[in-house]
Amino acid sequence: MYKYQSVKKLQNHLLMIKFNKILFQPGELVIDNVLHCGQAFRWVFHEDLRQYSASLNVGGKYRIVVVKQGKDNCIEYGTLDTIEEDVLRSFVESYFRLEVPLLDLFAKDWALRDSRLKSKAPLGVRILAQDPWETLVSFICSSNNNISRITKMCHALSSNYGDKLGVYNGVEHCSFPSSAQLLERASESELRTLGFGYRAKYIMGTAQKMQELAKGMLSDTPLLENWKKTLNYEQIRENFMGFPGVGPKVADCVCLSGMRLDHVVPVDVHIARIAQRDYRFVSRKRDLFQLQDMYKDMPITRRKINYELDSIRIMFKELWGDYAGWIQGIVFAQEIGKTLGATQEGTISKRKLEIEVKVEEKVGTEVVAMEIKRRITESVQS
DNA sequence: AAACAACCTTCCCA
DNA sequence: ATGGGAAGGTTGT
Numbered sequence: 001m002y003k004y005q006s007v008k009k010l011q012n013h014l015l016m017i018k019f020n021k022i023l024f025q026p027g028e029l030v031i032d033n034v035l036h037c038g039q040a041f042r043w044v045f046h047e048d049l050r051q052y053s054a055s056l057n058v059g060g061k062y063r064i065v066v067v068k069q070g071k072d073n074c075i076e077y078g079t080l081d082t083i084e085e086d087v088l089r090s091f092v093e094s095y096f097r098l099e100v101p102l103l104d105l106f107a108k109d110w111a112l113r114d115s116r117l118k119s120k121a122p123l124g125v126r127i128l129a130q131d132p133w134e135t136l137v138s139f140i141c142s143s144n145n146n147i148s149r150i151t152k153m154c155h156a157l158s159s160n161y162g163d164k165l166g167v168y169n170g171v172e173h174c175s176f177p178s179s180a181q182l183l184e185r186a187s188e189s190e191l192r193t194l195g196f197g198y199r200a201k202y203i204m205g206t207a208q209k210m211q212e213l214a215k216g217m218l219s220d221t222p223l224l225e226n227w228k229k230t231l232n233y234e235q236i237r238e239n240f241m242g243f244p245g246v247g248p249k250v251a252d253c254v255c256l257s258g259m260r261l262d263h264v265v266p267v268d269v270h271i272a273r274i275a276q277r278d279y280r281f282v283s284r285k286r287d288l289f290q291l292q293d294m295y296k297d298m299p300i301t302r303r304k305i306n307y308e309l310d311s312i313r314i315m316f317k318e319l320w321g322d323y324a325g326w327i328q329g330i331v332f333a334q335e336i337g338k339t340l341g342a343t344q345e346g347t348i349s350k351r352k353l354e355i356e357v358k359v360e361e362k363v364g365t366e367v368v369a370m371e372i373k374r375r376i377t378e379s380v381q382s
Numbered sequence: 383a384a385a386c387a388a389c390c391t392t393c394c395c396a
Numbered sequence: 397a398t399g400g401g402a403a404g405g406t407t408g409t
Binding site: 144145359 | 383384388389390391392394
């Protein structure tokens with residue numbers, strides 16, 4: 001009897017969350033695809049509610065945010081927190097970069113620049129505006145690693161070393177730890193016992209380096225945001241590669257998904273394969289010399305860069321333009337397919353799901369949607 | 383500058 | 397069932 005009541009109470013509590021909507025064109029944003037394409041690792045999927053929840057840095061403070069895909073071309077968002085409605089709304093808009101017109105850019109710019117894209121659909125895949133410090137640490141975890149374990153590691157960081165924020169639908173949410181909190185609460189050996197492997201040293205080293213850079217002043221996200229005000233992309237990347245465990249790929253991921261540098265194309269093994277297989281990329285001596293000259297005053301970049309991969313990045317930047325990183329996100333998602341997510345029990349299961357196709361309205365016929373789906377399945381298998 | 387082994391752990395697949 | 401290989405790389409030689 002009591003049990004039943006408490007369950008009832010819990011459900012009522014859930015219902016008390018007020019969801020608000022943000023409307024957009026059909027296909028502008030497909031949450032399932034965006035949150036599973038390997039740029040965000042701490043969203044929890046609630047299968048029963050068809051909702052996602054996470055703790056996110058909203059204006060300098062981590063808060064629980066809940067989102068779900070609405071029925072008619074919209075996202076619904078809510079929170080347990082006491083945030084003013086317009087603050088949360090503008091946060092969600094900027095987190096999903098809704099000011100960027102994905103479909104327009106795709107049709108009127110990207111597909112014209114690159115005829116290979118004409119046969120593809122953006123599938124609502126967007127680049128997020130994530131917290132820079134969390135993005136930096138998350139992608140340090142990503143090196144030579146699979147998404148399943150990266151997800152576990154990011155959750156382990158917040159639940160072990162972050163601040164408790166509250167429970168949503170049975171899932172406890174914690175903030176992502178600051179560099180100071182990591183230094184205070186974590187250690188390399190403990191991280192190793194938590195399964196971080198050799199990345200344990202990188203994470204503690206990066207937290208340490210961040211504290212040194214801050215010199216007691218601004219640190220973490222505010223410090224990294226300041227880089228954007230005074231430095232160009234190459235300088236920002238040079239700075240990021242000053243952290244241990246951060247090479248060109250990780251630095252570029254943080255630039256794109258944490259610093260909103262939309263033209264940056266992180267070149268991993270898959271993008272390199274696509275460049276050679278689909279775009280007939282061959283490195284040219286002249287380009288490599290040019291790059292060496294460009295980086296002559298950047299010692300860290302010179303030490304860590306792979307010139308061949310960097311010239312792939314530049315090829316795509318020149319082909320795809322100011323939003324090259326967004327196109328990379330779309331191409332990558334189609335190459336890899338959707339992989340996994342966290343369920344409400346906290347268990348993370350590998351499940352090779354097809355990318356959901358929700359572009360029927362836009363494209364028109366179901367035949368086209370089927371064709372896209374078939375192509376994705378093909379690319380996942382290969 | 384470029385190539386290559388080593389690196390932690392987990393998951394997948396033969 | 398059991399073992400090699402890969403996973404959105406980085407580091408040191």
